[in-house]
Amino acid sequence: MTSWDGPAAIRQSPPVDLSVPYDAAWVKDKVILITGGASGFGAGFVRQWANSGSTVIVGDINVEKGDALVREVRNETGKDSVHFVHCDVTDWQSQVNLFKEAVKLSPHGGIDAVVANAGIAGADPMQRPRGLNAAEPPEPNFKIMDVNCTGVMYTAHLAYYWLPRNPGSTPCNKDSAPANTTRDRHLLLLGSIASLAPIVGQPQYGAAKHAVLGLFRSLRATSHLGGVRVNLLCPYFIDTPIVTTLARVVLAGGAMGKVEDVVDAGTRFVADSRILGRALVVGPKVTLKQLDDGEWDLVSKDTPGVIETAVWEPCADDWEEVDAFDRNIVRILNAVQASRGWIGWAKDMIKAVLYGLGYGRS
Template sequence: MAARVSELRGAVVVVTGAAGRIGRCLVEELESAGATVVGLDLARSCPVGDARYLACDITEQDAVRTSIERIVAGHGRIDVLVHCAGLSAIGSFEDHDLTTHRRVMEVTHLGAVSVTLAALPALRAASGRIVVVGSVAGFAPVLGRPPYVAAKHAVTGLFTALRCELEPSGVRITVVHPTFVAGGMTEASARVPGRERASTGRELTPAGVAAAIVAGIERGRDLVLIGRTARLSWYVNRLAPNLYVRLMARRLRTGGTAARRKART
């Protein structure tokens, strides 16, 4: 099979949360597009012996700074930074204590802040791109995971605002919003008994999300909505927010009931 022509060919791409479901697929997809990929994740999560991965806790500022310096020293530049790291927490607002709310925010939002601050000089030098893997929860209310909704709103709002600030220096920003992904994601605390992960619409595969992210980068998109539910949610939430809330609440509650029935069978 002939190699495909790609705007990512030869680019140096850093991916946080690279050992997660979407992260691993993204590493492979970026490499297929011709990029040199460095994946950051916790040491216990990184594949043993895979030189593409670098152990780094993105909540530790010194570790982030050291890792970015190492990448720039080894590869000479950073062309694209993909924020894929995140934590969720399933349940109602009062199901989780402050520690859980803080942990979700620390990884999903503040981790992105820390890595961006460290990598920004290299991104400016390369006129590079920052990619934020958000969620429908980043622009609309989603029932049953308030810490995650708060963190995704925070990171989405920050990088949407930064788009205008960084554009004069040549740094572009892509914000990606997938809908529900099969298998869910890592949670900040143990699941509260009886709290199933409800979803609405057809779930996406991690590989499908990764492919859509890479396509969005190559097309220079500012916004990438992945999945029919994400696209519908985007427009309905803006045009008729009250209708969106009613539909989301009803469909997620229905999904939760179905999940409980399935668990009992």
């Protein structure tokens, strides 16, 4: 029996080889829309891509920071190819307006890349509820979920509308030539290390970022249908204003990641049109050596055979090697389908049609 080749079926590119260089100049002439780009590594993305020749449309709720960033970058580049548009990502119409304005500002009338970067963190009322003596429980503030989950879903939905309409673009292809692929269709999602592991005291943030991971894993399985390539960045704690004083106290003695490493990983995704359906974790730069059992060990820089990196790839073999439970449950379900055969399929089809006509509903 021939095994199913998952990566080939969904047209996913192979795991990212970080030793292979990319050229940041590959983003030249691309039109990139980024939410939450007024500060943090979002602002780092804007500076990098604008300096590499992109047209960048920054959507952010903070008008003061957004305007200031655009003025600074225009002075640096000597070009007016960076634009700020006020946007509240939790408001559907505000995001619709952002995308429409981006298309108007685009030199070619289309969008090559959408970066769902907007995100917030903070005290979580779910973990620390107030008013426990009140007659009724107080309504919680789910702003973190609104921005980090609903806002990202809005952005992804709009990206899937506009990206396939990008003039001169073609469906994504892992065998494309990035140096010549000026018109692109790329959605870059911003997850977090909280997409992969829990952060104590931050259930809302963790739930939202787990949702972004789920969105990524679902979209990349069918991204070839609309020709949109989907990738994901999962930064660890990065030295930006989103890391609160309390978080810095908790992290004391450890290490945080650097903005430039996140920008580098994000630029690789945006620039290299051959990368489809991949995720990268960005953390503090460390020196590692791979052991015989495949595990990594933290070692000193003078140890033979070490590598220095701030980037790792999670979910690299999702479609080839999944955990034992997934393998077993899928095998069992496939066996059930095989045992029922075409007769079972025909019965289910008849039931489905009747259900659609209103029969058999309770």
